[in-house]
Amino acid sequence: xxxxxxxxxxxxxxxxxxxxxxxxxxxxxxxxxxxxxxxxxxxxxxxxxxxxxxxxxxxxxxxxxxxxxxxxxxxxxxxxxxxxxxxxxxxxxxxxxxxxxxxxxxxxxxxxxxxxxxxxxxxxxxxxxxxxxxxxxxxxxxxxxxxxxxxxxxxxxxxxxxxxxxxxxxxxxxxxxxxxxxxxxxxxxxxxxxxxxxxxxxxxxxxxxxxxxxxxxxxxxxxxxxxxxxxxxxxxxxxxxxxxxxxxxxxxxxxxxxxxxxxxxxxxxxxxxxxxxxxxxxxxxxxxxxxxxxxxxxxxxxxxxxxxxxxxxxxxxxxxxxxxxxxxxxxxxxxxxxxx
Amino acid sequence: xxxxxxxxxxxxxxxxxxxxxxxxxxxxxxxxxxxxxxxxxxxxxxxxxxxxxxxxxxxxxxxxxxxxxxxxxxxxxxxxxxxxxxxxxxxxxxxxxxxxxxxxxxxxxxxxxxxxxxxxxxxxxxxxxxxxxxxxxxxxxxxxxxxxxxxxxxxxxxxxxxxxxxxxxxxxxxxxxxxxxxxxxxxxxxxxxxxxxxxxxxxxxxxxxxxxxxxxxxxxxxxxxxxxxxxxxxxxxxxxxxxxxxxxxxxxxxxxxxxxxxxxxxx
Numbered sequence: 001x002x003x004x005x006x007x008x009x010x011x012x013x014x015x016x017x018x019x020x021x022x023x024x025x026x027x028x029x030x031x032x033x034x035x036x037x038x039x040x041x042x043x044x045x046x047x048x049x050x051x052x053x054x055x056x057x058x059x060x061x062x063x064x065x066x067x068x069x070x071x072x073x074x075x076x077x078x079x080x081x082x083x084x085x086x087x088x089x090x091x092x093x094x095x096x097x098x099x100x101x102x103x104x105x106x107x108x109x110x111x112x113x114x115x116x117x118x119x120x121x122x123x124x125x126x127x128x129x130x131x132x133x134x135x136x137x138x139x140x141x142x143x144x145x146x147x148x149x150x151x152x153x154x155x156x157x158x159x160x161x162x163x164x165x166x167x168x169x170x171x172x173x174x175x176x177x178x179x180x181x182x183x184x185x186x187x188x189x190x191x192x193x194x195x196x197x198x199x200x201x202x203x204x205x206x207x208x209x210x211x212x213x214x215x216x217x218x219x220x221x222x223x224x225x226x227x228x229x230x231x232x233x234x235x236x237x238x239x240x241x242x243x244x245x246x247x248x249x250x251x252x253x254x255x256x257x258x259x260x261x262x263x264x265x266x267x268x269x270x271x272x273x274x275x276x277x278x279x280x281x282x283x284x285x286x287x288x289x290x291x292x293x294x295x296x297x298x299x300x301x302x303x304x305x306x307x308x309x310x311x312x313x314x315x316x317x318x319x320x321x322x323x324x325x326x327x328x329x330x331x332x333x334x335x336x337x338x339x340x
Numbered sequence: 341x342x343x344x345x346x347x348x349x350x351x352x353x354x355x356x357x358x359x360x361x362x363x364x365x366x367x368x369x370x371x372x373x374x375x376x377x378x379x380x381x382x383x384x385x386x387x388x389x390x391x392x393x394x395x396x397x398x399x400x401x402x403x404x405x406x407x408x409x410x411x412x413x414x415x416x417x418x419x420x421x422x423x424x425x426x427x428x429x430x431x432x433x434x435x436x437x438x439x440x441x442x443x444x445x446x447x448x449x450x451x452x453x454x455x456x457x458x459x460x461x462x463x464x465x466x467x468x469x470x471x472x473x474x475x476x477x478x479x480x481x482x483x484x485x486x487x488x489x490x491x492x493x494x495x496x497x498x499x500x501x502x503x504x505x506x507x508x509x510x511x512x513x514x515x516x517x518x519x520x521x522x523x524x525x526x527x528x529x530x531x532x533x534x535x536x537x538x539x540x541x542x543x544x545x546x547x548x549x550x551x552x553x554x555x556x557x558x559x560x561x562x563x564x565x566x567x568x569x570x571x572x573x574x575x576x577x578x579x580x581x582x583x584x585x586x587x588x589x590x591x592x593x594x595x596x597x598x599x600x601x602x603x604x605x606x607x
Contacts, residue, residue: 074434076600097440109435111352113359118352125348126441154359 004177004210005048005071010080011234012041012066040066042234043080050177051208053200055215055225059336063234064214068180071212072100085177098127101171101209105183108167110155116166117151120173127174134173141169144202145195161192168196172203178210179203185217197223218332230335237335245331251300255308256293258320271296271312278311279303345441346449353453364461371414371462378406395537402535404470404477405564409532409556411466415458416491416498416555418451421522424506425515437599444592448499455495479566486573487563493577493584498555500587501526503595510598531557551583 018034020026041063048054058064069075070082073089073096082089089096102109110119124134141147147169150162158166164184171179181200185193201224204211213224221228221242228245230238238245259271271294276282284302288295296312298305305323312318357364386392386399397405424447427433436443471478505522509515527533529552536557539547547553558576562568 069434072434072438074437093437094440094442097438100438102435102438104431104435107430107432107435109432111356113356114352118355122348122352125345126439128345 002050003047004050004085005046005212006081006083007044007046007067007071008081010041010044010067010070010077010082011039012063012070012075013078014038014040039234041070041077041231044231044234044236046229046236046239048210048212050210051204052227053204053211053213053225055213055221055228056231057214057216057221057228057332058231058237062232064231065182066234067231068182068212068214071178072096072102072180098174099177101174101176101179103164103167103171103179103181103184105164105181105186108155108163110163110166110170112156113154115152115154116147116158119155119166119170120151123170123173129174133175137173137175140206144206145169145199161188161195164188164192165196165199168199168203172207172209175207176209178212181211181213181215183215184213185215185220193217193219194223200224230332232336253298253300253305254324255296255298255305256322256324257296257312257316257318258292259294259312260317260319271316274315275308275311279307346445346452349446349449350452350456353450354456355453357454357457364457367414367462371410371466375407375410378410379403382406395535397535397537400474400477401564404474405535405560406533407466407470408478408560408563411463412556412559413527413532415455415463416495418448418454418499418502420447420451420499420502421506421509421515421519423447423451424503425509425519428509429515444503444595447503451499478564481566483563483565483568486568486577487559490559490562490577490580493580494555494559496584497551497580497587498526500584500591501551501555503591504587507591507595507598510601526552526555529553530555531560551587554580554583 014037015035016038018036020029044063044067046054056064056067066075070077071084071089073084073091073093076090084096085099087096087099110116111122120138123129129137145165147166150158150166153162155163155166168181168184171181184200185196188196197220200211200213203209204224211224213220215221225242227241228238229236272285272287275285275287275296279285281302284299285308286297288297296308298308309321382399382402386394386402392398394402424433427436433443436446439446467478471480501522505518508518512518529547529550531553532555536544536547536553558580562573562576
């Protein structure tokens with residue numbers, strides 16, 4: 001199938017004025033031509049097929065928003081090539097705009113003081129949506145979420161969750177091929193996050209819309225994305241599906257234990273020493289603990305979990321235990337911290 | 341079909357203006373206070389001059405001119421510079437740029453709603469009041485039509501200047517100083533605060549070569565001129581149209597160039 005988005009070896013550099021400190025420095029800066037070049041995005045290539053939901057992850061300042069702005073046509077890449085639905089976004093911004101929808105978590109495109117329905121009507125005219133098509137979309141929305149009470153409520157009176165929901169609906173209104181969601185669940189409570197995830201999934205499913213999602217919330221990723229792209233410092237670290245990512249890190253599991261009555265902080269050092277004596281490949285184990293639980297992260301390709309269990313039981317009294325699979329969040333944290 | 345999206349914006353603008361009843365009221369009250377100040381200021385100016393007519397304008401003429409200038413200002417002023425600046429600083433401009441409509445037009449038409457509202461809430465009442473109070477010192481004839489015609493380029497010139505100043509905000513990322521300066525220059529040189537007739541001769545000459553008079557002075561002189569001569573009107577309108585086209589081109593070219601340089605805050 002033809003790819004909807006094709007990004008080839010794209011880089012984006014920003015010229016940033018070297019700011020000096022203090023009052024005199026600030027005055028000097030007015031006349032300074034001392035720029036440094038910052039590479040926000042460095043040689044990234046991604047292809048995205050129609051209907052995919054792609055999680056686009058990276059720590060703050062990694063270059064996520066810059067990439068999205070290049071895909072929407074607000075920024076022009078310094079080098080490389082971007083094709084969105086066959087268009088070069090920054091050259092045909094208006095044409096591209098017709099095909100994409102955008103939600104920036106912290107900003108709203110809705111008219112602040114007007115009821116939601118007025119913003120929808122406006123978008124209908126701006127994007128020149130047919131009456132019948134518009135009604136179908138509204139009908140679809142009504143079947144997915146309870147928007148009736150929202151439609152006649154001025155946007156400024158909405159809660160953050162309701163507003164985000166409305167913004168997402170507004171972004172899908174003109175039936176775009178691609179929707180960019182930039183941290184859509186930021187600052188929302190658990191139930192609202194869940195509602196929004198279900199909505200995004202449903203819209204993706206109903207309309208086969210490609211969704212590109214940036215987020216810091218692994219819950220979003222686990223719930224929505226099959227494929228994730230991770231970037232850091234402008235460089236692409238990972239582009240594959242989530243399952244593969246977990247496999248990539250070996251078959252890790254975490255054994256969580258609550259040991260003896262009086263044991264305190266010393267436990268993990270003692271335990272680590274004890275285990276180190278017991279196993280030759282002790283680097284496959286790492287021990288950490290918080291107030292309640294002592295966690296032992298085990299690479300099961302090297303050491304069997306049950307052996308660790310037994311070793312601990314020989315030396316300690318185990319009050320309680322549980323077993324955890326490694327979560328995407330931990331995998332990603334490992335990537336952020338250590339690289340692939 | 342194409343116009344429909346613009347009128348949809350106008351509609352939202354009207355709806356939005358009407359949302360803020362309190363603001364309309366405050367504007368009305370503020371307007372009254374300002375006009376009172378203008379009244380007493382010019383009264384004392386005329387009193388101290390000792391003659392009935394200064395620079396060919398009687399106290400009456402001056403007052404009518406200034407009252408209508410204020411009404412016109414309230415109707416035409418768009419505060420587009422603030423809006424552009426705010427959009428840039430909050431980064432909302434990204435969302436506006438991603439509409440399948442030019443940012444320039446998007447902004448203009450979303451403001452056009454407040455034109456309509458302000459026309460009915462400030463300009464028209466003031467105009468009628470002036471007519472009644474002065475016992476129709478304002479001629480009501482063909483000049484009204486010419487006035488309406490000259491308002492169109494005036495609005496566009498005013499908006500283009502705003503837009504150019506707003507574009508400068510892309511570089512400075514701050515608006516305050518620039519906007520204040522713009523406001524003072526426009527208000528003074530357009531004849532909105534002091535009738536052009538009062539300007540010293542050299543300044544009058546300079547101002548004649550600037551676009552600002554086309555915003556307030558031209559429409560007002562047309563409005564207050566009871567027996568207009570066609571040739572005269574045509575020159576005035578012609579000058580307006582020329583400025584209008586020139587500024588449209590300058591503002592859109594400047595915007596296009598600047599947009600390439602845009603670095604949007606945030607993210």
